[in-house]
């Protein structure tokens with residue numbers, strides 16, 4: 001499920017910041033400044049989620065929650081409250097809000113919560129990009145395994161593309177038309193993971209104001225990816241094993257047995273055998289999930305993937321920034337090929353993003369490639385100091401332009417000769433880096 005989020009916020013600066021953050025993650029958004037405007041929009045247009053401020057002139061966020069609860073009971077509503085107003089958050093949860101954000105919050109906190117209810121449309125639902133012999137063989141193997149019903153365990157260091165491979169297996173399987181549901185076991189607090197996986201009935205625990213299906217139920221007829229499974233605590237591992245063996249689930253606080261038709265894929269960046277030996281991962285669960293192990297090695301061990309991936313990631317980022325047609329110069333390619341990529345493909349993605357932000361030219365050069373950890377050998381690359389310097393100069397220029405144009409983004413973008421979209425992107429990055437961007 002992906003799609004439209006309605007933001008209801010009377011502080012236009014915050015409204016814009018929320019929209020920037022969500023747009024950059026691929027969500028489509030509509031913004032309105034009041035609950036009344038939200039109601040009028042909801043009567044005309046379907047949305048998939050609402051994010052609303054509580055305190056607003058006219059009808060407040062709680063009033064809007066009640067209205068939505070009456071008309072669209074299944075529509076998830078996230079409320080934003082001032083930090084000091086815990087009572088507001090409690091009332092909102094009672095009134096049926098699915099969650100709340102205490103201001104001020106980080107872009108990551110916002111995206112983390114939204115992703116629990118709405119999957120961002122991914123740009124990378126294509127096949128994994130490969131160029132190295134090793135990866136080509138791995139992909140062929142994964143394609144064959146996909147057609148079977150076997151559980152698959154994908155291992156490899158962080159950022160190597162394990163989730164991309166899992167999506168590929170789902171798309172190549174007989175379940176391709178069914179849902180693909182991913183849950184990151186490391187990102188959800190232990191006490192919430194069980195409820196998130198298995199679902200709960202209303203009143204199962206404090207805060208369970210309405211019944212909620214778990215990820216297993218949501219994945220019925222499709223595939224469930226248990227990301228970073230080795231981070232799950234041992235008690236929950238036992239419960240998971242039972243669900244996998246019996247192919248049925250019972251929601252927390254519920255009595256009904258729900259039968260499941262779900263294929264389970266799992267990933268881990270640990271040495272699984274060692275986790276079993278150390279008693280951190282159940283051996284029986286290991287055998288259950290490890291029916292078909294696939295291992296995606298570190299990027300440095302498959303150097304033939306680096307340039308095809310760099311090209312692909314460049315085009316993906318360039319599209320977001322409205323900079324289609326940007327290319328990688330020969331010196332930039334040499335730089336990328338020579339690096340040892342401790343952060344794997346995710347690091348490559350970051351480096352490409354940085355290069356695009358720094359450069360305004362149509363071809364990225366070696367000088368635009370800023371690698372993490374300047375201490376490591378990096379041929380023909382300026383040191384990190386220069387990169388930081390340039391970045392901070394760019395931030396200064398943008399901040400000054402914002403001041404000079406009294407916050408008008410359109411004017412700032414014109415003044416700096418960049419598209420409004422690029423400006424939005426840069427501002428969101430600045431906010432992520434903790435810089436206060438005046439509105």
Ligand SMILES: Nc1ncnc2c1ncn2[C@@H]1O[C@H](COP(=O)(O)OP(=O)(O)OP(=O)(O)O)[C@@H](O)[C@H]1O
Pocket residue numbers: 124127128129130156157158159160161162163164165227267269309312345346349
């Ligand atoms: N072969 C590939 N083709 C296209 N994109 C890739 C590939 N490998 C990785 N990526 C991109 O790199 C980023 C990291 O990939 P992914 O999330 O799949 O890694 P991961 O191994 O699951 O990471 P973690 O262990 O941290 O969960 C994503 O943006 C993904 O789109």
